[in-house]
Amino acid sequence: MKTKFSIYVHIPFCESKCIYCDFASFVCAKEIKEKYFKALKNEINDFSKEGVVSSIYFGGGTPSCVNAKKITDILKLIKKKFVISENCEITIECNPNSASFFKLSAYRRAGFNRVSFGVQSLKNEALKFLGRAHTASQAIRAVLNAQKAGFKNISVDFLIGLQNQKIEDLTDEALTMINLNVSHISAYMLQVEERTPLYKMVKLNQIKLPKEDDVIGLYNDFSKFLKKHKFERYEISNFAKKNFYSKHNINYWKMGEYAGFGLSAHSFLDGYRISNSDNFADYFNGKNREKEFIDNKKRIEEIIMLGLRCKFGFSLLEIKNLGFDITKTPSYKNFLNNKIIKEKRGRVYLNQKYICVSNSIICELLP
Ligand SMILES: C[S@@+](CC[C@H](N)C(=O)[O-])C[C@H]1O[C@@H](n2cnc3c(N)ncnc32)[C@H](O)[C@@H]1O
Ligand code: SF4
Structure with a gap:
């Protein structure tokens, strides 16, 4: 029997940087993007392991902030190079402002069958504060556009622990999405990461985020609300309707194998965890790739x-x-x-x- 693995493709570009984000994502010039997609294709072409691909995930950064063809060409290459399982889940992460109906239709035609929107909040004030490039109405329109483009499996991300956030805010906002018939909700507790502007603001007492116990309270109440609406918690931050668990994430949590392509992407193959560099120059030269054997204790x-x-x-x-x-x-x-x-x-x-x-x-x- 052929081995099964998942594929992750990292798109490290964003239109602007959110104040809380420490992911490998950058606002870049066109030339870097061109060079990046070439390097990404080379990396995929050079990959030698054979097997059946059970899920594919394009994450970021913001995959929807680049030309749709750049993305669909990569998916085409993956489909040509690998054996893809019949019911392969193929996800793309999108930001609401850049996920136009045109782009979403192109993704759907290329074979993407799941879309994950970074909604975060449906309060314009909060979105602006976080440095998000979208508004609440754009988030709603993005979900409607995805449905019009033929997506049946739609996930939305929310952040818990925002300034002055109340449980009614979270439940009202989630209800708007539930009424639009989304099938999956990720609810992340806001992490104050050291290298971010948010960290500095908190340190300088420029803003006051809710206390840890209050965030836990919000999370617990939100979980109960989601359960009432038939969204089952299947992981600490992930809730889904029946049959809409993310296969890709489940593979990570069950320690299945995966191949990661792109800047800072990780792979777990044949007992080794391999990490690509998070620096463009090194990534382009194939330098500073780390390889660690996952022994029994780990x-x-x-x-x-x-x-x-x-x-x-x-x-x-x-x-x-x-x-x-x-x-x-x-x-x-x-x-x-x-x-x-x-x-x-x-x-x-x-x-x-x-x-x-x-x-x-x-x-x-x-x-
Ligand atoms: C890295 S983003 C990529 C997708 C897309 N660019 C977006 O922002 O939605 C994936 C998810 O991680 C969340 N995230 C990023 N930084 C975070 C932080 N410091 N705490 C909690 N969630 C965070 C984002 O809000 C988003 O929902
Ligand atoms: S859009 Fe997503 S990846 Fe980009 S900076 Fe914001 S949270 Fe990070």
Whole structure:
């Protein structure tokens, strides 16, 4: 049987930089973009592993901020080079202001069957503050355009923990999207990353973000609201209607293999994690690619960490076969006795009540 893997393609361009974002995304001149797409094609052409591709994800940055043909040409190349599974999920991340009906139709024709919009908020004031290039009405129009272009699998991202954000803001905004029939919602708790303007503002007391406990409260109430609307939480930040879980992300969380192409992209293949450089000059010259063998200890850590953050849990036998009998450890017994984790048919799951403190629980369970 041929091995299965996923493909991630990184598009590191944005029209402007949001104040909270520390991802490898840049506002670049046309020449860099031209050079980048050439390098990306070379990287894909040089890839030698064979197998069946089960999901493809174009992320960023903002894939929709470049000419649609640049994107569809890359997808065409991937389809020509690899065997693509029949029900392959093919996602593109888009920002609402640059995802025109024309572009969305071109993506759909090329074979994309899932679109993920960075909505973040439906309050223009908040969007402006965050440095987003779109407005609330553009976000609504983008979803309608995607449907008109033939997309049935539409995801929207929201941010939790914005200044003065109330649960009614989040639920009203999500309801607008639910009424538009989106199938998937990602809700990310705003992280204040060190190298961002937001970090400086917080440090200088120029803005006051909600306290951690209040953010957790918002998250818990929002999760309940989404559940009521039949969006099941299948990972800490991801909620979906039945049959609309993201296959691509599930592959990451189940430690499946993936090939990443582009600036800063990561791969996990044949037991190695490989990271491309996040510097254009190095990426163009194929320099500073890091390769790390994921030994049994690291593998066990990742299986536990990823498994407990999502509804699929982890297998006791899988980590036992890698050399760790977690059932013998005092922390495991303690968490089990206190119903913080539960065991069912050889798998271990986190009690959903503790999802917001999953990090500290996971830390105590690691070998
Ligand atoms: C890296 S972006 C790429 C997609 C697209 N450019 C966008 O902004 O929606 C993917 C998601 O990460 C979120 N994100 C980026 N920085 C974040 C942060 N500091 N805290 C929480 N979410 C963040 C974005 O808001 C977006 O929903
Ligand atoms: S649009 Fe997305 S990738 Fe670009 S800066 Fe904003 S959050 Fe980051």
